Amino acid sequence: MLLYGLKRLLHVIPVAFGVSIVCFMLIHIAPGDPLAAILPSDASAELQAQMRSFYGLDRPLIVQYGLWIWRALHGDLGVSIATGRSVSGEIAAASVNSIILAIAATLIGFTLGSFLGFLAGVFRGGLVDRLASGISMLGVSVPHYWLGMVLVIVFSVHLGWLPAMGGGPGGSDGRAVGWDYIRYLVLPAITMSVIPMGIIARTIRSLVADILSQDFTQALAAKGLMTRQILRHVIRNAAPTAISVMGLQLGYLLGGSILIETVFSWPGTGFLLNGAIFTRDLPVLQGTILVLAMFFVLVNLIVDVVQGTIDPRIQRS
Amino acid sequence: MMNPMIEIDNLSVTFNRGRKPVQAVNGVSLSVKTGEVVALLGESGSGKSVTMRSLLRLHPKGTTITGRMQVAGHDVTALSARQIADFRGAVASMVFQEPRLALDPVYTLGDQITEAIMRHEKLGRNEAFERALALFEKVRIPSPERRLKTYPHEMSGGMLQRAMIAMALACNPRVLLADEPTTALDATVQIQILLLIRELQAEYGLSVIFVTHDIGVAAEVADRIAVMYAGRIVEEGAVADIIRNPQHPYTQGLLGARVELAGHRDRLVTIPGAPPDLADMPKGCAFAPRCVRVMEACGQAVPPLTGTKGAGQVACLHYA
Known part of the structure; x- marks a missing residue:
């Protein structure tokens, strides 16, 4: 088991290296001059050149990449062109917020999704199935920024129960456990959870139906097990796939929350990324994308290892 | 008669x-x-x-x-x-055609047999395991103790069918x-x-x-x-x-x-x-x-x- 985990960890290194090259290059292919955002349009050529060499933008790309990756390995992702603050610090603060949101949303989505999917799979073809499948279909189809706005209109504007935006009572500063903070989390987390809920529900529905149609469930009945005991076998068989789908969803949520974070002004990485795109803040962009990609790789690693402990067949392949 | x-x-x-x-x-x-x-x-x-x-x-x-x-x-x-x-x-118990499909892939053979025994008889896990071991010996599965701890994908079709028979006979x-x-x-x-x-x-x-x-x-x-x-x-x-x-x-x-x-x-x-x-x-x-x-x-x-x-x-x- 430990060996398997270590092996998987070794696989991460080339993947991470490739990811870093891709996200560095993509940004340099994109049009737009990062200095345009901080320099007045009538700045002298001399000043422009000075700034360019200050940020290292005048050197060959390969050198820029080498320097960037060398510093990144030491935890230094440079300084934001727009704000002058350390990129690592900004990303760290934003990541914490995004992780909180992603985990909350995944928990909601996974709990509801597996419940609905399980019911639908067990009672396939019945009313329960149609209802559960309808809900999950809706979850996948509804645009979540639209849902976010509707939730804000209903629960913040009309009912006044929950705040419409922000990361907490003190803005993005400070975090604590308590209803004062959780209130801010509820609407964005629910909005974010509908897509994973739909996907997980649909996956688990077909998974459960497939498992129930296999010979071994009939064999379990033939040795006298009660329906409840048979369903326990079904859950254990479905768990590895369910967990890997959940992990992938978590990975997506960690990076793909620009829309929701912008709608709710949630101070996470999506919000940071959005700002960095508009100001062409290269160091922030590069750093954020790199960190998000690493999140994804890490989540996949964890999912693989967890799967391997539940399903003995996986370690072999 | x-x-x-x-x-x-x-x-x-x-x-x-x-x-x-x-x-x-x-x-x-x-x-x-x-x-x-x-x-x-x-x-x-x-x-x-x-x-x-x-x-x-x-x-x-x-x-x-x-x-x-x-x-x-x-x-x-x-x-x-x-x-x-x-x-x-x-x-009455049943032996299926395809042992590889009729056994749960994520449970060990031992678990699947003891589960059947404990379903029908008031036996502790250890006693049920002892019974499973005796059954594996009965159907002549070599090194039965080790085999009880294996998963179905680790055994051959013939051995699995023996295990299936052992399971069918588990509760007499x-x-x-x-x-x-x-x-x-x-x-x-x-x-x-x-x-x-x-x-x-x-x-x-x-x-x-x-x-x-x-x-x-x-x-x-x-x-x-x-x-x-x-x-x-x-x-x-x-x-x-x-x-x-x-x-x-x-x-x-x-x-x-x-x-x-x-x-x-x-x-x-x-x-x-x-x-x-x-x-x-x-x-x-x-x-x-x-x-x-x-x-x-x-x-x-x-x-x-x-x-x-x-x-x-x-x-x-x-x-x-």
């Missing part, structure tokens, strides 16, 4: 899924004595497996079962959901239902499993229904053979009678298709045509459209099973 261990009386099974109801079993009556092995012989779709699974009521929802079934004094059709679950595995059932247990195995392993079943059957005095499409396997393992065609038993009798002196044209056709019984003929005899559609059965004898000895009367009414010169029965107008 003692009551038979299994008594099936006029059993019909209809699947109501799909557009048209499918009558898979159509008035089957069969009795099996204590310690007797009866082979249900027939091709795919003849209703042999369905008949056997009816004894555990292992059909999908929406299946209609009519007729009476008695197994070891239990009226199977009348049992409640709870009672049928208590009955399965403890009174009176009746063993075997659904083509050797079909998925290599020829050399097949014979070992057949011998094992025969040996255990004799030792525990089990009544066995053995479903197969292979007349050679049936002859090897059974005391009596019941030949099924399109949901009905068309001939039934002692193994020696059926093999040496088959009465029904269908049985004769089956025997003609066997290489080892073909003698010096150049070609095997085949039965022309295909079995009838179970959703749309012909009015008379179901075999009439393929029969070489068909008469006009064959299309009129289903021939009843009648006694033959020997101890068997046959459903054919030629013998009525």
Whole structure:
């Protein structure tokens, strides 16, 4: 088991290296001059050149990449062109917020999704199935920024129960456990959870139906097990796939929350990324994308290892 | 005389899924004595497996079962959901065709057997494990202690089928239902499993229904053979009678298709045509459209099973 985990960890290194090259290059292919955002349009050529060499933008790309990756390995992702603050610090603060949101949303989505999917799979073809499948279909189809706005209109504007935006009572500063903070989390987390809920529900529905149609469930009945005991076998068989789908969803949520974070002004990485795109803040962009990609790789690693402990067949392949 | 261990009386099974109801079993009556092995012989779709699974009521929802079934004094059709679950595995248990598919892939073999034991008997985990170990020794699985801790994908088909048999016998059932247990195995392993079943059957005095499409396997393992065609038993009798002196044209056709019984003929005899559609059965004898000895009367009414010169029965107008 430990060996398997270590092996998987070794696989991460080339993947991470490739990811870093891709996200560095993509940004340099994109049009737009990062200095345009901080320099007045009538700045002298001399000043422009000075700034360019200050940020290292005048050197060959390969050198820029080498320097960037060398510093990144030491935890230094440079300084934001727009704000002058350390990129690592900004990303760290934003990541914490995004992780909180992603985990909350995944928990909601996974709990509801597996419940609905399980019911639908067990009672396939019945009313329960149609209802559960309808809900999950809706979850996948509804645009979540639209849902976010509707939730804000209903629960913040009309009912006044929950705040419409922000990361907490003190803005993005400070975090604590308590209803004062959780209130801010509820609407964005629910909005974010509908897509994973739909996907997980649909996956688990077909998974459960497939498992129930296999010979071994009939064999379990033939040795006298009660329906409840048979369903326990079904859950254990479905768990590895369910967990890997959940992990992938978590990975997506960690990076793909620009829309929701912008709608709710949630101070996470999506919000940071959005700002960095508009100001062409290269160091922030590069750093954020790199960190998000690493999140994804890490989540996949964890999912693989967890799967391997539940399903003995996986370690072999 | 003692009551038979299994008594099936006029059993019909209809699947109501799909557009048209499918009558898979159509008035089957069969009795099996204590310690007797009866082979249900027939091709795919003849209703042999369905008949056997009816004894555990292992059909999908929406299946209609009519007729009476008695197994070891239990009226199977009348049992409640709870009672049928208590009955399965403890009174009658089943060995499946594909052991690799019939065992749960994410539980160890030991867990699956102890689970069955603890379901039916008040035993602790350790005692149940001891019993499982003894069973593995009984079915001659080498290094049983280690094998109990392995998962199904780590074992060969033959070993898995041995484990499956061990699991079926875990709660000392009176009746063993075997659904083509050797079909998925290599020829050399097949014979070992057949011998094992025969040996255990004799030792525990089990009544066995053995479903197969292979007349050679049936002859090897059974005391009596019941030949099924399109949901009905068309001939039934002692193994020696059926093999040496088959009465029904269908049985004769089956025997003609066997290489080892073909003698010096150049070609095997085949039965022309295909079995009838179970959703749309012909009015008379179901075999009439393929029969070489068909008469006009064959299309009129289903021939009843009648006694033959020997101890068997046959459903054919030629013998009525």
